[in-house]
Amino acid sequence: METTDNVTMCQYYSIEAGNFTLAGEAAGQIKNNLKQLGIDAALVKKVAIASYEAEMNLVIHSNGGRLIFKINPKVITIIAQDDGPGIKDIELAMKEGYSTAPDTARELGFGAGMGLPNMKRCADRFVIRSEEGKGTEVELSFNLS
Amino acid sequence: MTIQEIINILEADLFCGEDMLNKDILSACGSDLMSDVLAFVKDHTILLTGLTNPHVIRTAEMMDIAAIVFVRGKRPSEEIIQMAADRNIAVLMTRHSLFVACGLLYQSGLRGEVL
Numbered sequence: 001m002e003t004t005d006n007v008t009m010c011q012y013y014s015i016e017a018g019n020f021t022l023a024g025e026a027a028g029q030i031k032n033n034l035k036q037l038g039i040d041a042a043l044v045k046k047v048a049i050a051s052y053e054a055e056m057n058l059v060i061h062s063n064g065g066r067l068i069f070k071i072n073p074k075v076i077t078i079i080a081q082d083d084g085p086g087i088k089d090i091e092l093a094m095k096e097g098y099s100t101a102p103d104t105a106r107e108l109g110f111g112a113g114m115g116l117p118n119m120k121r122c123a124d125r126f127v128i129r130s131e132e133g134k135g136t137e138v139e140l141s142f143n144l145s
Numbered sequence: 146m147t148i149q150e151i152i153n154i155l156e157a158d159l160f161c162g163e164d165m166l167n168k169d170i171l172s173a174c175g176s177d178l179m180s181d182v183l184a185f186v187k188d189h190t191i192l193l194t195g196l197t198n199p200h201v202i203r204t205a206e207m208m209d210i211a212a213i214v215f216v217r218g219k220r221p222s223e224e225i226i227q228m229a230a231d232r233n234i235a236v237l238m239t240r241h242s243l244f245v246a247c248g249l250l251y252q253s254g255l256r257g258e259v260l
Contacts, residue, residue: 024203031207041209048207049183108200112180121184 009033013067015058020108023059026067027052033069034076043142047076050122050140053115054080060105061085062136076142078123086132094120094128146170146255148212148235151191154249155239157214160226162235168211173255175247179204187258193246197221202228211235216243 011033013026031048039047051067058065058080065082087093094116101111116138120126125141149166152159159166171189176182177196182204191212192205197219205213212235215221221229221236229236239246251257 020200024200024206028203028206045207045209052203052207053183108198109177109179109182109194109196109204110200112178114180114184118180118184 007070007072009037009069009071011069013055013069015055015062015065015067017059017062017064018104019059020104023056024052027055030067030069030078034071037071039076039144043076043144046122047078047142050119050142051078053119054078054138054140056105056110057115057138058082060101060110065135071144074144076144078140078142080136080138082135082137084133084135086134087128087130087136088132090128090130146250146253148191148237150253151212151214151250151255152237154253155214155237155241155246157237157239160221160236160238161230162212162233165211165233165235168235170211170255173247173250173257174210175243175257177243182208185258193243193250195219195243197225199225199228201225202232202234205229205234206232212237214239214246216241216246 030051034044055067062082063084068079070077092098096117097113099111099113105111123140124143127139130136148168170191172187173191174185175193177194179200190210192210193214195216214237218240226236
């Protein structure tokens with residue numbers, strides 16, 4: 001974790017469980033922020049994709065949570081935190097194609113079991129911590145130089 | 146290949162993005178699985194899909210996708226068209242199925258991601 005002195009910008013988005021109408025709003029705002037800051041388009045795309053995947057995961061799988069966006073001159077950080085239910089087997093959750101998503105998510109084209117692997121592919125650094133019954137935190141870092 | 150050429154090949158209707166007809170398209174992705182679309186890595190891309198929910202537009206937004214082609218004559222709602230217009234994404238509709246629409250574009254030289 002960097003100290004607050006290093007944070008040039010920090011934004012916090014509350015994400016509601018099961019709200020598919022609003023899902024994607026936070027990722028869209030993060031994308032616009034980065035574009036306005038003049039960040040390279042290829043990097044903006046990577047952060048946008050990973051943020052959207054993280055936001056959809058919060059909507060689909062969590063009891064509610066938050067998406068935190070931080071940027072300093074060296075790194076962009078996206079943190080997705082939730083209030084449960086937590087992941088029983090992280091290794092299994094990371095496997096491409098493995099999914100526990102309900103039909104409501106699948107009908108919208110999600111829940112193919114590609115979210116976490118895709119976040120890992122987009123980011124320069126990927127850390128996931130989870131405790132069953134407590135919650136999950138995914139931290140994604142993207143190098144700026 | 147330009148968006149205008151894609152309209153001609155697919156005999157498609159255009160709902161928004163009239164100012165983008167000359168935009169150059171280098172690759173295409175055909176899928177109803179937004180999860181798979183989000184893992185597509187090419188640029189200057191169009192998306193062909195049979196899904197018409199708002200997350201198709203959101204996905205296209207995150208991916209910098211220039212145009213969406215709704216297949217099988219699936220007419221998008223006004224809300225969807227407005228969402229796309231706000232994000233500078235062209236919206237097309239063709240009567241062809243996903244397979245045939247992709248085949249017609251491939252035959253004309255458009256390529257996808259080779260895994």
